[in-house]
Amino acid sequence: MFPDGTNNTMSSVADDILARADWLRSAAVQAVFSAIEQDGDEARVVGGAIRNTLLGHPVPDVDIATTALPQDVMKRARDAGLKAIGTGLDHGTVTVVSRGFPYEVTTLREDVETFGRQARVVFGRNWVRDAERRDFTMNALYADRQGRLYDPLAGLEDCLAGRVRFIGDPDARIREDYLRILRFFRIFAAYGEGDMDAEGLGACLRQREGLRQLSAERIGHEMRRLLRARRAAPALRLMNDCGLLEIATGGLARIEDFNALRGLDDLAPETRDPELALVVLAGFVHEDLERVCDRLRLSNAEGKRMKTAWAVMKRLKNPVDPPSAASLLYDFGRQGAIDGLLAVWAGLRARKTADDDRFGVLLSDLRIEAVPEFPLKGADLIASGHPSGPELGSFLKYLEEEWRESGFSLSKQELMARYTR
Template sequence: MSSAADEILARADWLQSAAVQAVFAAIEQDGDEARVVGGAIRNTLLGHPVPDVDIATTALPQNVMERARVAGLKAIGTGLDHGTVTVVSRGLPYEVTTLREDVETFGRQARVVFGTNWVRDAERRDFTMNALYADRRGRLYDPLDGLEDCLAGQVRFIGDPDARIREDYLRILRFFRIFAAYGEGDMDADGLGACLRQREGLRQLSGERIGHEMRRLLRARRAAPALRLMNDCGLWEIATGGLARTEDFNALRGLEDLAPETRDPELALVVLAGFVREDIERVCDRLRLSNAERKRMKAAWAVMKRLKDPVNLPSAASLLYEFGRLGAVDGLLAVWADLRARKTADDHRFAELLSGLRTEPVPEFPLKGADLIAAGHPPGSGLGNFLKCLEEEWRESGFGLSKRELMRRITECL
C-alpha cells in the first residue's frame, strides 16, 4: 500500500514544484534531512486540495535560516523558540520546523528539545493521520502506522488520548474538526471518550483560538454529524455558551447544491445558535468574531424575523432593498432550513425567491434631498419627512415609479 502512496505523492504538483524543491535543496546539507509532514501528505492521499506545505527537518533553526539566505531564499524566524522558520521560495511560504521531542510536559508548557529522531517527533503530534512524512521524491515515511487510518478516514489520537488532550485542550475541537473534514464511519470511541472526560478544559481556551477552530469545523464536509455529537456531549455549550439547533443546521447543509453560502460560518452560526437576537451577540463575543462577521450575522437574523410568516413572503425586490443581496440570501436560507427541519418548507416557492434574490437588481431610490430643493422644496426638517413619504410611495408601487414620476408628485405637492 505504501508503494501506491509513494506514487501518488511523487506525482503531486506541489512536490514537483521548483519552489518546494529549492527549499529541500537549501536545507539538506551536511547530513541533515527534510520531509514534508502532516496536512499536505494527508490531503494528497485523500484527494483533497493542499493549501499549504509544512516541512520537518533535522537541521537546527539557525542553520535553516543561514542556508536559506545563502540559497537566495527569504527566511523569517516566525517561531524560533519552537524551532519554526518560514522560508519563502518563489513567493510561496513554507513553514520549516526542526524535529522536536518532549522532555517534560506541563500542559501546553512542555519543555521541548530539538532532535534528529523522526519517531519521537511523530509521537508528539496529535492524530495518526497527521504523523505522515514524505521526502523530496515522494517516498512515504509512516513511523506510527498512520497510513491505514488516513486512507480509512479514522481519526485517532497518537498514544493516550487523555494525555494528548491535556497537552492542549484545543485538540478536543480539532478532533471534531478533523473528523468533520476527513472522517468516515463512526467517530473513534476512545478519542470521543477522552474528549468527554477532558471537556472542562475547553473553558481555559481563549475565544480567538476557539473561534478559529470553529470556523474551520463549520466549513467541513461532515460538519453536521460532528456538531450533533458535540451538542449531545455538551461540548458545543461549553465552546459557545449556548445550545445548538443541529437539525436546522443539517437541513441548511441539505441546501448546499443550491447555495454555496451554506458553508459560510456566519450563516451556520445564525442557524445553529440564533434563537433570539442576544444569542447573536453572545456567540460573536464568545468566538471573538470580526465586525464584518458580526454585521453579516445580524443582517441574516433580521431577515429571519422579516420572513416569520412563510405563507406571505415579500418580493425579492423588497428584501434586496431592505437588506442587500447577501443579507437577504442568508436570511432566506436560514428560514428555509428551519422550515425544512420541521418538514413544512415549500421548496418550490423558496427556490423561486432565492433565484430572484440572485438575479434581480437591487432597487435604488432615484431621488435625493437635492432633487427636492431644486424642485422648490425649502430646506429644513420637513425635507426628510417629505422624502420618506415619496420613498414609501415608491416602495408601495413595487419600486416601479420613475424619477420623472416622483418629481411630478413633488411639484404637485408644492
C-alpha cells in the same frame, strides 16, 4: 522504508500520488528543499499537505520538518536567496518565502518533560520522536522531495480509511492541549468516514472540562473551520450529545436546524459559512447572537452579517405581509437576504413544514434580480426649487415610500413629476 509494517502496495500507491503532486514538483518548494538539505540534514513535508493530497483535497499550505537547526535554516535560506523570517524560533519554526509562497519549516522536536502546552522540548534528529508529538495518526505522515512517504506510526491506513485516531494515549494527548478536543471533531468532520473513533470520543468526553481553559480566540478559530467542513452536521451532533458544544458556544444548540441547513448544501454555498451556521445553530433569541459573537471572538463584520440574517428571518416569518425578493434585496442586500432565507428554510425543513418549491424560486430571484436603487436624491429636489432643511428629508422619505409601493418601478422622472404637481 516501512519497518512499521505499512502495506507496501498501499505505500507504493501513495508514493506515486505524492510524486505527481503539483505543489511538490513546484520550483518554489524544491528550492526550499535545496536550501535546507545541506551537511547531512534532511527535510520532509509533513502533515496536512500529505493528508490532503492522498485524500484528494486541496492543499492550502505546505509545512516542512527538518533535522536542521533553526539558525541553520535561516542562514541557508538567505544564502540561497530566499527570504527567511523567524516566526517561532523558540519552537524551532522559520517561515521561508520562496517565489512568493510561505513555507513553515520546523526543526524536529521531542518532549523532555510535559506540562500541558508548556511541555519542555528539545530539537532532535529522530523522526519517530517528532511524529509521537503530533496529534493524530493521519497527520504524522512525511514525504521527501521526491514524494517518497515516511510513515513512522502506521498512519497511512488510517488516513486512507478516514479514521481519525489520536497518537498514543488519547487522554494524554488532550491534556497536552485541550484544543485537540475541537480538532478531533474538526478533522473528523473534514476527513472522517464512518463512525468516530470510540476511544478518542471517550477521551474527549472525560476531558471536556478542559475546554473551559481555552481562550475565546482559539475556540473561535477552530469552530469556524469545523462549521465549514463536509461532515459538520454529524460531528456537531456528537459534540452536542457529549455536552461539548454547549461549552464551546456557551449555550444550547438547534442541531436539527443545522442539519437541515447543511441539507441545502447543493443549492447554496452559503450554508457552509460560519456566520449563517451560527445563526441557525445557536440563535434562539436575538441576545444569543451577542453571546456567540463574544464567546467565539467574532469580528464586527461577522457579527453584522449574523444580525442582518436574523432581521431577514423576522421579516420572512411575518405571514401577513410576505416580502418580495426586491424588498428584501433593497432592505438587507443580497447576502443578508439569502442568509435569512436559508435560515428560515432550514428551520421549516427541520419541522417538515417547508415549501421547497416556493423557497427555491425565492432563492433564485434573490440571486438574479438587481438590487433596487432609489433613483432620487435630495440634490435633485433642491435643484428643482425645494428648500433644504428637515422638510427635505421628510419629503424624500415620502417619495421613497411611494417608490416602494410601486414595486420599485417609478422612475426618477415620475417621482419628480409627483413632487412638482
